[in-house]
Amino acid sequence: MKTSTVVNSLQDILDLGSKKKKKAALKKILKKLKKKQIGLKKKLAATQGDKGNKALTAKLKVNQAHRKKGLKALRMLNGKE
Amino acid sequence: MLKRILLPFIFVILAYGFWFSPDLKEVTAGVAIFLFGMLFLEEGFRTFTGGLLERLLKRTTDRLWKAISFGVVATTIMQSSSLVSVITISFLSAGLIWLTAGIGIIFGANIGTTTGAWLVAGFGLKVNISAYAMPMLVFGIILVFQKSKNLKGIGYVLAGLGFLFLGIHHMKEGFEAFKDTLDLAEYAMPGFLGLIVFTLIGMAATVIMQSSHATLVLIITALAAAQITYENALALAIGANVGTTITAIIGAMSSNYQGKRLAAAHLIFNVTTGAIAIIFISQIVWIVDGVAAGVGIAGDDYTLKLALFHTVFNAIGVAVMIPLISKLVAFLQRAFPKPREDLVEPKFINETAFDFPETLFQTVRQETMHLYDNAFEVLAHGINLHRKDILSEVDLEERVENSRQVMDFDPDQIYMTKVKVLYGAILDFVSKAQTRLSPEFADHLYEIRGACHGLVMSVKDVHHLHKNISAYMGSENEDIRREYNSIRTQIASVMREIHCLGESGEEDRDVLTLDEFKLAIDENNIIATGGLDVLIREEKITVTMATSLMNDLRYARNAVWHIADLGKAVYGATDLATKEAEEIMALTEEDVDEMRESAAS
Numbered sequence: 225m226k227t228s229t230v231v232n233s234l235q236d237i238l239d240l241g242s243k244k245k246k247k248a249a250l251k252k253i254l255k256k257l258k259k260k261q262i263g264l265k266k267k268l269a270a271t272q273g274d275k276g277n278k279a280l281t282a283k284l285k286v287n288q289a290h291r292k293k294g295l296k297a298l299r300m301l302n303g304k305e
Numbered sequence: 306m307l308k309r310i311l312l313p314f315i316f317v318i319l320a321y322g323f324w325f326s327p328d329l330k331e332v333t334a335g336v337a338i339f340l341f342g343m344l345f346l347e348e349g350f351r352t353f354t355g356g357l358l359e360r361l362l363k364r365t366t367d368r369l370w371k372a373i374s375f376g377v378v379a380t381t382i383m384q385s386s387s388l389v390s391v392i393t394i395s396f397l398s399a400g401l402i403w404l405t406a407g408i409g410i411i412f413g414a415n416i417g418t419t420t421g422a423w424l425v426a427g428f429g430l431k432v433n434i435s436a437y438a439m440p441m442l443v444f445g446i447i448l449v450f451q452k453s454k455n456l457k458g459i460g461y462v463l464a465g466l467g468f469l470f471l472g473i474h475h476m477k478e479g480f481e482a483f484k485d486t487l488d489l490a491e492y493a494m495p496g497f498l499g500l501i502v503f504t505l506i507g508m509a510a511t512v513i514m515q516s517s518h519a520t521l522v523l524i525i526t527a528l529a530a531a532q533i534t535y536e537n538a539l540a541l542a543i544g545a546n547v548g549t550t551i552t553a554i555i556g557a558m559s560s561n562y563q564g565k566r567l568a569a570a571h572l573i574f575n576v577t578t579g580a581i582a583i584i585f586i587s588q589i590v591w592i593v594d595g596v597a598a599g600v601g602i603a604g605d606d607y608t609l610k611l612a613l614f615h616t617v618f619n620a621i622g623v624a625v626m627i628p629l630i631s632k633l634v635a636f637l638q639r640a641f642p643k644p645r646e647d648l649v650e651p652k653f654i655n656e657t658a659f660d661f662p663e664t665l666f667q668t669v670r671q672e673t674m675h676l677y678d679n680a681f682e683v684l685a686h687g688i689n690l691h692r693k694d695i696l697s698e699v700d701l702e703e704r705v706e707n708s709r710q711v712m713d714f715d716p717d718q719i720y721m722t723k724v725k726v727l728y729g730a731i732l733d734f735v736s737k738a739q740t741r742l743s744p745e746f747a748d749h750l751y752e753i754r755g756a757c758h759g760l761v762m763s764v765k766d767v768h769h770l771h772k773n774i775s776a777y778m779g780s781e782n783e784d785i786r787r788e789y790n791s792i793r794t795q796i797a798s799v800m801r802e803i804h805c806l807g808e809s810g811e812e813d814r815d816v817l818t819l820d821e822f823k824l825a826i827d828e829n830n831i832i833a834t835g836g837l838d839v840l841i842r843e844e845k846i847t848v849t850m851a852t853s854l855m856n857d858l859r860y861a862r863n864a865v866w867h868i869a870d871l872g873k874a875v876y877g878a879t880d881l882a883t884k885e886a887e888e889i890m891a892l893t894e895e896d897v898d899e900m901r902e903s904a905a906s
Contacts, residue, residue: 242882249878249886256815257890282828286821286892289900294890 247301254294261287315513332479332523339472339519342465343385345445349461350383352454366406369630373623376413384421384469384518386414386549390571394564404563404634408570412623415546415574419619421518422542422612425473425525435474441467472519476526495536500583503537507544517549521615525608535607539586542615547579562644566637573633578622589618649679649723651730659741666746669738669753670875672731674807676757677871679723680764684800684868686712687767688774688793695797696804705793709779716768724764731757749884756874759867766860766867767796773853784845788831788854792861795826799868806876816877819869820892826865827901830858834905 264287268280322329365375380386390411397407441463448460494502511520521542528538550572582589593614594604602609626633653671658664685692689712694704735754739747770792777789799822806814831837832855840846846854873891878884892900 245882246885249880249882250889252883253817253886253890257817260815282825283821285900285904286817286824289892289896290817290820290890293892293896294886297886297889 243301247298250294250298250301254291254298257287257291257294261291328479330479331475335472335475335477335479335526336519336523337472338468338475339522340516342468342470342472343516343518344465345461345468346383346465347385349458349463349465350385352458352461366402366410369405369409369627372402372406372409373413373416376410376415377417378413379410380414380417381420384418384424386418386517389414389417390567394567397563397567404566404570404637405630407563407567408574408630408633411567411571412574412626415578415619416616416623418517418549419612419616422521422525422615423609425522426529426608426612435471438467438470438474441470473522473526476523477529479526495534499537500540500543500586503540504544504547504579504583507541507546508548509544510541511545511548512551517545520545520548525611528611529608535611538607538611539590539614542611543579543582543618546582546615546619547575550575562641566641569637569640570633574622574626577626578619581621581625582618589614589621593617649727651675651727651734654730654734656737659738665738665742666749667879669731669735669750672727672734673753673757673760673871673875676724676727676731677760677803677875679719679727680760681800682714683716683719683724683764684767684796684864686714687716687764687771688796689771689778690793690797695800701794701797701801702790705790705797711775716764716771720764720768724761728757728761746881749881753874756867756871760871763864763867766864769860770857770864773857777850777853782846782850784840785850785854789857791829792857795822795829796861796864796868798822798825799865799872803868803872803876806872811879814876814878816873816887817890819872820897822865823869823892824897824900826862827897828904830862832858833901 261284264280264284268277268284271277271280319333322333366372376389380389383389393402393407393410393414397404402410445460445462445464445467448456449464451457451460507520507524510523511517524533524538524541524545527533528535533541550568554568554572593610596617597604597606597610597613602613651672652675653668655668658668681692685695689710690705690708694701694708732754735750739750742750774789774793777785778793780786780789799819802819802822806816806818827833831840837851837854841848841851873887877887
């Protein structure tokens with residue numbers, strides 16, 4: 225076995241704890257964001273005013289962008305990208 | 306009260322005098338023209354300040370003897386010890402010179418001002434100076450109307466000298482004519498009583514005219530016309546020397562402690578010199594007679610001897626005071642201490658926190674919030690809103706639309722005493738702490754430090770915005786008013802969100818919400834949307850308004866982004882993994898640009 229492979233395996237073992245923590249943190253926030261998204265969609269459906277609609281749509285847009293970035297990071301941590 | 310009575314009283318006395326004696330009219334008109342000339346001369350020299358004079362002052366005041374020499378030369382050239390005093394006070398207040406140097410200049414100015422008496426006694430009375438006055442006035446006034454600052458300055462100086470000469474001429478003529486109708490010499494008072502009384506008259510005359518130079522010229526011209534005795538003229542000169550401190554005292558009333566120290570030094574010097582002159586009058590007169598004989602001044606040339614007396618007693622005053630200067634400085638520093646500035650001190654950070662990385666991180670966050678609290682006043686008042694408007698739940702747009710009152714506050718003072726000091730303390734603490742922390746903790750400290758810097762920048766951004774917000778938030782032009790109110794609403798909204806984050810528990814906090822404000826201010830930017838072009842094209846706003854708006858949109862954008870970043874740094878998750886996850890999901894400038902562009906297309 226090459227030295228670099230040994231070093232990488234060792235690093236993976238040591239990094240595992242922090243990776244796990246990172247994943248858990250991402251999942252926690254993503255869950256929070258999903259909940260927020262559902263709430264915002266409900267509110268949007270109930271809102272009729274143009275001003276309120278615009279504000280909620282903007283919030284939803286930012287929420288989606290956050291989730292998109294979070295999911296991408298999670299996929300990378302899972303080794304899917 | 307006294308001021309209100311004094312002016313009408315002087316007017317009545319003068320009016321009665323004019324009615325009683327036309328010659329008095331000529332003398333007083335001469336004084337008025339002379340004072341007018343002094344104003345012109347000061348104005349002329351003022352146009353040259355800000356350059357040469359300041360450079361000279363800085364270079365020539367590093368030693369006491371140099372400061373005294375500077376005072377002599379500057380006052381001789383400008384013929385105004387008041388102007389030199391005022392400039393010295395401004396330099397002292399700005400911390401460009403030290404108190405001892407300032408006192409040295411004042412001492413020198415007292416000697417320099419005596420040259421005026423020499424010029425008048427030696428040249429003004431012996432030559433028909435009014436012949437020079439007229440061309441000087443004509444050339445001077447032509448130059449005053451020129452656009453060039455330097456030419457204008459020369460014009461003021463030339464016209465000033467012209468008026469001075471004209472004033473002297475009228476005083477001389479007036480006293481000459483006076484001689485035929487009224488002999489003031491009849492009121493001469495010999496002896497010590499005369500010395501005291503005429504000293505007081507000299508003081509009063511100088512306080513009223515606010516110029517010892519004018520008083521001295523008046524004394525010399527009266528002496529030349531034999532309207533006053535030599536003995537009384539000496540007393541008047543002593544009085545004028547003490548009375549002249551009134552200009553510096555009045556000037557120092559509105560200045561800081563340094564100005565007050567210098568005015569007090571001026572008063573102490575002139576009163577001491579006056580006292581020495583009164584006590585040792587016969588000895589000084591003896592010295593004057595000896596020197597006059599030595600330099601070839603005739604024994605009966607009292608005007609020149611008066612000028613010599615003026616110089617001698619001021620020189621004696623300087624010689625007596627120089628050894629006491631350090632004691633004088635110490636006394637002034639005690640009598641007028643530097644006012645204690647109400648500087649804010651750090652509440653949370655201290656060196657004991659270095660030993661515990663996690664508490665250290667929290668401590669810096671708390672101090673940063675303290676900094677934000679202190680900056681809040683500038684930020685809120687900068688957009689002309691009250692703290693309660695932002696922190697309550699009232700509709701912000703409505704509140705902004707209805708609040709048109711310009712806030713009266715001192716952003717520079719708040720910045721200096723409440724923001725800058727604390728920011729400096731945080732910077733210092735973070736710099737020391739980072740060497741004791743592991744890299745992941747150090748990174749977060751850097752983030753907080755960056756956020757603090759951003760906050761300071763946003764204070765400056767809002768300070769820049771304040772002027773135009775105040776001008777346009779109540780404008781009749783609906784379009785410009787709407788744009789500036791939009792800026793106010795967006796800044797207030799992000800501040801309200803920061804407050805809400807602080808109020809909520811750590812588990813419920815969602816710092817990513819702050820990205821909504823970043824995106825909103827970028828999406829609402831009417832430069833990017835093309836809205837500004839439409840407003841200009843349709844002539845709804847002027848080009849001046851447009852350029853102001855373009856600059857201010859940039860300030861507002863920076864302020865919102867900085868405040869949002871501060872919120873993230875302070876209220877972000879405390880555990881490192883969650884904090885990192887928040888950072889991964891947070892929108893970057895590129896993300897916001899992309900979202901804005903996709904929305905526009």
